[in-house]
Amino acid sequence: MTDTRYLVHGVFWDGPAPAAVPVPGESGGGLPAMRLQDPDGTLTELALDAGTRLGFRLAAKGKHCLGHHKVHGPADRDHVLCPARAAATKGSQCERCFVLDDSRLIHDFHRGGRVPPGLRAYLMQPHWLYVATFANGASKVGTASHLRKWHRLAEQGAVVARYVARAEDGRVVRILEDMITRDAGLPQQVRAAAKAAALVAPAAAVELDAVNGRLAGEARTLLAGAGGEGFEVVDERWVRPELSANACAQAARHAYPHDLGTGTHGFRVESLSGSIALAALDGSELEFVVNLGQLKARMIEFGDHGSAVPAVQESLF
Numbered sequence: 001m002t003d004t005r006y007l008v009h010g011v012f013w014d015g016p017a018p019a020a021v022p023v024p025g026e027s028g029g030g031l032p033a034m035r036l037q038d039p040d041g042t043l044t045e046l047a048l049d050a051g052t053r054l055g056f057r058l059a060a061k062g063k064h065c066l067g068h069h070k071v072h073g074p075a076d077r078d079h080v081l082c083p084a085r086a087a088a089t090k091g092s093q094c095e096r097c098f099v100l101d102d103s104r105l106i107h108d109f110h111r112g113g114r115v116p117p118g119l120r121a122y123l124m125q126p127h128w129l130y131v132a133t134f135a136n137g138a139s140k141v142g143t144a145s146h147l148r149k150w151h152r153l154a155e156q157g158a159v160v161a162r163y164v165a166r167a168e169d170g171r172v173v174r175i176l177e178d179m180i181t182r183d184a185g186l187p188q189q190v191r192a193a194a195k196a197a198a199l200v201a202p203a204a205a206v207e208l209d210a211v212n213g214r215l216a217g218e219a220r221t222l223l224a225g226a227g228g229e230g231f232e233v234v235d236e237r238w239v240r241p242e243l244s245a246n247a248c249a250q251a252a253r254h255a256y257p258h259d260l261g262t263g264t265h266g267f268r269v270e271s272l273s274g275s276i277a278l279a280a281l282d283g284s285e286l287e288f289v290v291n292l293g294q295l296k297a298r299m300i301e302f303g304d305h306g307s308a309v310p311a312v313q314e315s316l317f
């Protein structure tokens with residue numbers, strides 16, 4: 001893969017969801033991959049697992065457009081790559097691809113916004129409402145389409161999560177989501193930087209479970225009292241992938257000290273929560289938290305590189 005410039009699309013958890021009850025000897029399911037676009041416009045998947053070594057060089061300045069999606073139905077969508085691989089000016093898209101993207105219309109659908117027929121079919125599938133808690137106890141309410149029920153939370157990097165309602169479509173679920181935000185004060189977003197910072201010193205699993213259980217209970221009480229049609233209150237735990245276990249465990253580690261937007265990097269992925277890796281550097285026993293999400297829309301070249309080990313104090317606790 002050396003000398004080929006890849007545009008990083010991000011880390012995706014598209015594998016099968018793990019069994020609700022772990023099967024001895026089988027993986028926790030849903031192994032993630034980094035999606036890469038080669039110069040010919042072919043997308044490839046680099047599987048990420050415990051022990052995967054990543055060595056790369058940032059091969060261009062700034063971010064490049066990842067294209068846009070056209071949604072045709074619940075499980076049917078086209079990813080249209082940016083013909084020019086233009087500079088990204090709207091997050092990870094250029095102006096043109098941002099305007100063409102169906103998904104930007106999703107957020108106004110429940111307020112009466114008009115959507116094309118394919119996106120409408122996608123939104124009319126059943127959806128789940130969940131409460132997710134991250135490593136420092138920060139929590140959010142969110143929604144997942146039925147087909148992405150498990151995967152959505154894996155990509156979010158939840159430490160603990162519970163589903164609190166099953167809605168008949170994507171309109172109802174977003175009305176419920178807004179209600180939980182308004183009446184329970186739960187935000188709809190926790191920033192990636194905050195998730196990464198939290199994984200440097202995760203709270204105890206028992207505490208995070210208690211926080212999530214309490215907030216999910218409050219959400220269920222509000223939902224049960226809300227009346228209205230098109231949903232049922234549920235009480236169901238999300239099963240965290242096995243590959244995330246070490247990242248979410250209480251331990252002392254360090255924030256990755258280098259800027260992923262420039263230079264060369266190399267480390268071994270030990271565990272992965274969403275897009276955030278627990279990584280080992282050559283020549284150090286310490287663990288570092290690396291937000292691989294920062295590589296999204298960046299151009300990289302793989303190679304035999306290793307990140308410099310910073311001088312850090314061993315005992316911060």
Ligand SMILES: [Zn+2]
Nearest residue numbers: 065082094097
């Ligand atoms: Zn574009």
